[in-house]
Amino acid sequence: MMDDIDRIMEVMDAAFDPRWGEAWTHRQVSDSLAFPHTHYRLIGPDGEPATGRAAGFTLVRAMADEEELLLVAVAPAHRGAGLGRRLLGRVLADARGREASRVFLEMRANNPAERFYRLSGFEPIGRRPAYYHTPGGETIDAITFACDLKQALPAATGISR
Structure with a gap:
């Protein structure tokens, strides 16, 4: 049976387009999970x-x-079955359960998931020019988003206050 990091890697390898260079390595995932306050689902x-x-x-x-x-x-x-919405809703519910006030994320400026995040209650709060470097040498801005958990969350998250 595959261990959980292998299962994460299998999804990541299928889901992340290599032209953007966003996928993490097995070692990066493993190292991040070594910290006590890092969680996965x-x-x-x-x-x-x-x-x-x-x-x-x-x-x-x-x-x-x-x-x-x-x-x-x-x-x-x-994709298209609501799994992303369910995962993100769970992240927000878990964070609220741990009494977090906000959830942040950062993404490349041309990521089509931006609309999904905005519909889920995330608002842009910052931009890092030329932060990401693709394997092809292109630079792309990073956009930082935050979701205020003290506000009512949109129905798109599947959770409520």
């Missing part, structure tokens, strides 16, 4: 916690009263 194709192969995952780091969504991915074969 694996979800199966049925939207429940994965017991076999995973269809998606999240990786989150908690710090003080804030959390950072480090990675979220749904394998292409399972």
